[in-house]
Amino acid sequence: MTGSKDRKSPKSRIAYDVNKIREDFPIFREPLNGRSLIYLDNAATTQKPQAIIDAITAFYSNNCASVHRGIHFLSQRATESFENSREKVRCFINAASLKEIVFVRGTTEGINLVAQAYGRAHVGPGDEILISVMEHHSNIVPWQLLCDEKRAHLRVVQINPSGEFVFEQYANLLGPKTRLVAVTYVSNSLGTINPVREIIKLAHRQGVPVLIDGAQAVPHMPIDVQELDCDFFVFSGHKMYGPNGIGVLYGKEHLLDAMPPYQGGGDMISSVSIEKTLYRELPHKFEAGTPDIAGAIGLGAAINYIENIGADTISKYEQELLSYGTSALETIDNLRIIGKAKEKAGVISFIIEGVHPHDIGTILDSEGIAIRAGHQCAQPVMDFYGISATARASLGLYNTREDIEALLRGLRKIKEVFH
Numbered sequence: 001m002t003g004s005k006d007r008k009s010p011k012s013r014i015a016y017d018v019n020k021i022r023e024d025f026p027i028f029r030e031p032l033n034g035r036s037l038i039y040l041d042n043a044a045t046t047q048k049p050q051a052i053i054d055a056i057t058a059f060y061s062n063n064c065a066s067v068h069r070g071i072h073f074l075s076q077r078a079t080e081s082f083e084n085s086r087e088k089v090r091c092f093i094n095a096a097s098l099k100e101i102v103f104v105r106g107t108t109e110g111i112n113l114v115a116q117a118y119g120r121a122h123v124g125p126g127d128e129i130l131i132s133v134m135e136h137h138s139n140i141v142p143w144q145l146l147c148d149e150k151r152a153h154l155r156v157v158q159i160n161p162s163g164e165f166v167f168e169q170y171a172n173l174l175g176p177k178t179r180l181v182a183v184t185y186v187s188n189s190l191g192t193i194n195p196v197r198e199i200i201k202l203a204h205r206q207g208v209p210v211l212i213d214g215a216q217a218v219p220h221m222p223i224d225v226q227e228l229d230c231d232f233f234v235f236s237g238h239k240m241y242g243p244n245g246i247g248v249l250y251g252k253e254h255l256l257d258a259m260p261p262y263q264g265g266g267d268m269i270s271s272v273s274i275e276k277t278l279y280r281e282l283p284h285k286f287e288a289g290t291p292d293i294a295g296a297i298g299l300g301a302a303i304n305y306i307e308n309i310g311a312d313t314i315s316k317y318e319q320e321l322l323s324y325g326t327s328a329l330e331t332i333d334n335l336r337i338i339g340k341a342k343e344k345a346g347v348i349s350f351i352i353e354g355v356h357p358h359d360i361g362t363i364l365d366s367e368g369i370a371i372r373a374g375h376q377c378a379q380p381v382m383d384f385y386g387i388s389a390t391a392r393a394s395l396g397l398y399n400t401r402e403d404i405e406a407l408l409r410g411l412r413k414i415k416e417v418f419h
């Protein structure tokens with residue numbers, strides 16, 4: 001099936017009503033722990049709108065059955081809902097075929113799948129995998145495991161002090177030994193949006209496939225895998241207002257087709273004998289065992305939710321909020337923003353001289369403000385800046401200027417306590 005994509009939903013042309021959007025999220029309806037929640041930890045995970053909770057509840061209440069195997073009515077209905085979600089994902093990222101959409105547990109599993117199934121078949125002694133220093137640990141460790149096993153080498157593109165991908169170095173590192181490039185679209189620790197189109201174009205000129213970690217991109221901007229021309233694209237449902245435990249690996253059909261299965265088990269076979277097993281066609285070859293059916297249905301509902309607002313509209317709103325938040329935080333003495341790339345999405349990482357990020361996180365928590373403090377699962381980034389941790393405020397489609405102002409008041413209070 002060839003997909004075309006209606007990139008603007010009708011509602012995306014309507015003014016952004018953030019208060020109305022917030023009403024969709026039960027967690028914002030009632031005070032939490034005696035106060036209204038200021039949730040600025042969206043890069044870790046997002047809150048869930050009622051529509052997603054309802055879709056999951058409806059599956060378990062009225063539709064619960066296994067998929068692909070039962071001939072009874074309920075199983076057929078569950079299979080239909082599950083496969084409808086796959087079609088929603090296909091449309092959402094504009095993949096050319098349903099065969100290219102593999103349900104996985106999340107970004108981490110998607111990357112491990114590619115490292116194991118593609119990597120083990122194509123990487124040998126002395127070969128190179130190219131990543132960047134700003135990768136999340138889940139786009140570093142699977143490649144280290146592969147390189148250790150195959151006696152291959154991990155090559156790493158550095159960032160400049162603003163936290164931007166050093167393209168010239170990338171061009172130099174890309175060579176005849178490079179077997180795969182794996183880079184993040186948006187950095188979870190810095191917010192940097194990488195020039196993935198140019199990264200992909202250059203790799204393809206040398207016949208090197210590219211995996212894009214889309215975990216922090218999908219919630220913030222429209223994605224079109226055909227336009228990007230990436231070979232693999234991975235993301236997690238829980239970072240885009242959907243459920244935990246479900247994610248997607250997109251892979252170009254010819255690449256997935258040539259890859260051996262990742263895991264063996266039920267549902268991924270067409271026949272098994274003790275002598276020989278035949279596998280099912282794509283994408284089922286990569287989906288061993290009973291899948292997270294409710295998760296996939298919830299993910300479909302999350303896609304509906306995002307598309308009803310419009311990915312472009314969300315992006316525009318969040319960009320405005322990001323620049324408001326950045327300017328606001330810059331008014332605080334001795335606060336340094338870590339990650340000042342020209343192109344950023346959704347993330348403000350910072351440190352305050354003389355205050356440990358964990359203390360920032362703890363004091364803000366006592367004010368009802370949830371941020372993340374720590375190495376952000378990106379220790380090489382911390383090493384680059386010579387720090388052990390940052391505090392990170394990360395934005396979602398329901399955040400407001402009032403949230404930023406509450407953060408600012410909290411940070412001023414911290415300055416009073418520590419100075």
Ligand SMILES: Cc1ncc(COP(=O)(O)O)c(C=O)c1O
Pocket residue numbers: 043044105106107108109136138139184186187188213215216236377
């Ligand atoms: C850029 C990036 N990649 C990968 C991951 C891993 O995602 P998951 O834990 O959902 O597999 C994250 C999670 O924070 C991330 O931000």
